[in-house]
Amino acid sequence: MRAAGRGVDLHTHSRVSDGTESPAEVVEQAVKAGLPAIALTDHDTTAGWAEAREAAVRTGLGLLPGVELSTRLGWRSVHVLGYLVDPEHPGLVAETARIREARRSRARRIVDRIGVDYPLAWSDVLAQTTPGSTVGRPHIADALVALGIESDRSAAFAGILHPRRGYIEPHYAPTPQAGVRLIRAAGGVPVLAHPGAAGRDRVLGEDVVAELVDEGLFGLEVYHRENTPDGRERVAELAARFGLAVTGSSDYHGSGKPNRLGENTTAPEVVARILAEATGTDPVAPGA
Ligand code: AMP
Ligand code: FE
Ligand code: FE
Ligand code: ZN
Numbered sequence: 001m002r003a004a005g006r007g008v009d010l011h012t013h014s015r016v017s018d019g020t021e022s023p024a025e026v027v028e029q030a031v032k033a034g035l036p037a038i039a040l041t042d043h044d045t046t047a048g049w050a051e052a053r054e055a056a057v058r059t060g061l062g063l064l065p066g067v068e069l070s071t072r073l074g075w076r077s078v079h080v081l082g083y084l085v086d087p088e089h090p091g092l093v094a095e096t097a098r099i100r101e102a103r104r105s106r107a108r109r110i111v112d113r114i115g116v117d118y119p120l121a122w123s124d125v126l127a128q129t130t131p132g133s134t135v136g137r138p139h140i141a142d143a144l145v146a147l148g149i150e151s152d153r154s155a156a157f158a159g160i161l162h163p164r165r166g167y168i169e170p171h172y173a174p175t176p177q178a179g180v181r182l183i184r185a186a187g188g189v190p191v192l193a194h195p196g197a198a199g200r201d202r203v204l205g206e207d208v209v210a211e212l213v214d215e216g217l218f219g220l221e222v223y224h225r226e227n228t229p230d231g232r233e234r235v236a237e238l239a240a241r242f243g244l245a246v247t248g249s250s251d252y253h254g255s256g257k258p259n260r261l262g263e264n265t266t267a268p269e270v271v272a273r274i275l276a277e278a279t280g281t282d283p284v285a286p287g288a
Pocket of ligand 2: 018253
């Protein structure tokens, strides 16, 4: 699974959300990395699919169009990957639009607060986004870097954007249960992203995982650099306990994160099961 020869990288981001490359560039980088296929999973949007599809057909890369849905359980942010959803499913279209709008107004409030203490304006953040893209803390980080206030994204997240500094706030998001249900309703296949990132003791409890399984959860992203060693062990235990599929990915964000394409991948058998279960949209087969 880990960096396996012909594994598929099932989690990547483009500029349509908080990656730093266009969807076509992400595809081209995946070809360079020698991957057979990737999933493009921008936060709360499918706006990068058409360009990625075109690039995949042109280069012969396999493509699973996907989305990373922002959900929340109490104080906890939970990301749900949805593969091969119908991008025109009315419920999904409405919910992702609502989340993107909530992200935008939240980002504006965060910027207003930071702007009291630092020379940061909303226009500086907008300058770091492409029109219609999903706005997040990474774009605020990029603006702080462009202004010379922070040195890079990671430093901004450890500095001004760290929750303990008091500038950030959460945004509206559906529950993970609703998110998993919505992805299935849209014909997609739901997988929990980096569920072990906060360590073993903060992995979702068995009661919640059982509810997610009831809603149609397909798998757990075990192989992801942000899962801690003991978090990953716990997530693997949950996958075994509930008979869930195990996936791996890079969560590539271009130059916005150190994560490299293909650093973790998903076994071809698991990808085949995703393709078999999905009904929302067609993938691009490698060499198509
Ligand atoms: P938000 O959803 O707006 O709260 O921002 C969270 C996003 O920021 C995640 O999707 C990550 O891609 C990104 N992120 C989190 N931590 C870091 C970091 N240390 N460096 C760069 N990007 C990060
Ligand atoms: Fe991200
Ligand atoms: Fe995520
Ligand atoms: Zn991601």
